[in-house]
Amino acid sequence: MQPIDTDFLAATFGLGGKRALITGASSGIGAHLAGSLGRAGAEVILTARRSDKLDAIRAKLHAQGLSAHVQTLDVTDAASVDAAAQAVGPLDILINNSGVSSEAMLADMSERDWDRVFDTNLKGAWRVSRAFAPALIASRGVILNVASILGMGVLKTVGAYAASKAGLIQLTRAMALELAQDGVRVNALAPGYIETPINAAFFATPQGAKMLRGVPQRRLGQPADLDAAVLALVGPGGQFTTGATIVVDGGHTLSLS
Numbered sequence: 597m598q599p600i601d602t603d604f605l606a607a608t609f610g611l612g613g614k615r616a617l618i619t620g621a622s623s624g625i626g627a628h629l630a631g632s633l634g635r636a637g638a639e640v641i642l643t644a645r646r647s648d649k650l651d652a653i654r655a656k657l658h659a660q661g662l663s664a665h666v667q668t669l670d671v672t673d674a675a676s677v678d679a680a681a682q683a684v685g686p687l688d689i690l691i692n693n694s695g696v697s698s699e700a701m702l703a704d705m706s707e708r709d710w711d712r713v714f715d716t717n718l719k720g721a722w723r724v725s726r727a728f729a730p731a732l733i734a735s736r737g738v739i740l741n742v743a744s745i746l747g748m749g750v751l752k753t754v755g756a757y758a759a760s761k762a763g764l765i766q767l768t769r770a771m772a773l774e775l776a777q778d779g780v781r782v783n784a785l786a787p788g789y790i791e792t793p794i795n796a797a798f799f800a801t802p803q804g805a806k807m808l809r810g811v812p813q814r815r816l817g818q819p820a821d822l823d824a825a826v827l828a829l830v831g832p833g834g835q836f837t838t839g840a841t842i843v844v845d846g847g848h849t850l851s852l853s
């Protein structure tokens with residue numbers, strides 16, 4: 597059998613010498629991607645609001661010999677975002693992953709809940725990207741926005757979340773267009789249902805099991821299922837990819853309305 601060409605892999609996916617910041621790194625997908633980017637060679641900056649969680653994840657990464665730092669950051673607070681941009685300095689990769697959901701029929705939803713979802717998922721990604729744009733332009737860097745297949749299809753009770761993620765996909769395209777001449781690439785990832793602490797209990801219920809039957813692969817994704825697409829989008833092999841949205845969902849979008 598032919599051995600793997602490690603030079604080829606590094607030229608396509610390697611992140612050695614890169615500094616990567618992940619929002620929402622205190623849990624779930626963001627915490628997982630911190631390890632993945634670290635293993636690909638990046639120095640990782642973990643951000644979120646809960647610093648105790650971030651410290652625990654940093655310790656885990658350090659124990660694996662990976663380079664990681666912690667910076668508290670609330671994506672809904674411009675002062676917090678701007679302070680983080682000042683503190684972090686040079687940056688090559690920004691992953692806008694922070695997100696919240698809300699379950700309610702649109703006719704019953706409070707303005708407060710609507711605003712929380714949009715301020716975090718859509719405006720938060722813009723706010724953080726704006727703050728780090730000078731650093732990313734200086735490094736000819738890359739932004740990855742974590743959207744969702746609910747930005748493309750809809751289900752009842754998650755209308756605000758779906759609309760915010762649809763907006764994030766279009767924001768991705770607009771940012772890609774505006775930043776292309778500066779050498780900055782901007783792409784989106786649209787995961788299907790991925791097992792994280794936030795939804796593991798739900799998918800163990802009969803309703804969760806019913807929802808899973810709508811997924812052609814009949815399974816929940818795991819955070820590691822996202823690694824190949826993420827590295828393809830932020831790694832050096834993705835130089836000609838910008839304004840794209842990659843779906844990783846076990847075929848779920850094929851059966852969404």
Ligand SMILES: NC(=O)c1ccc[n+]([C@@H]2O[C@H](COP(=O)([O-])OP(=O)(O)OC[C@H]3O[C@@H](n4cnc5c(N)ncnc54)[C@H](OP(=O)(O)O)[C@@H]3O)[C@@H](O)[C@H]2O)c1
Pocket residue numbers: 619620621622623624625626643644645646647649669670671672693694695696716742743744745786787788789790791792793794795
């Ligand atoms: N899991 C799925 O099935 C799935 C599918 C498609 C898309 N996604 C998207 O993937 C992303 C991560 O989701 P997840 O499943 O990993 O959820 P999660 O475990 O609940 O993680 C959400 C993260 O967002 C952070 N966050 C929330 N509000 C924030 C704020 N105001 N400022 C900064 N950080 C904030 C949280 O950190 P703090 O609370 O510490 O601030 C946490 O680290 C989200 O954008 C979600 O919409 C998830």
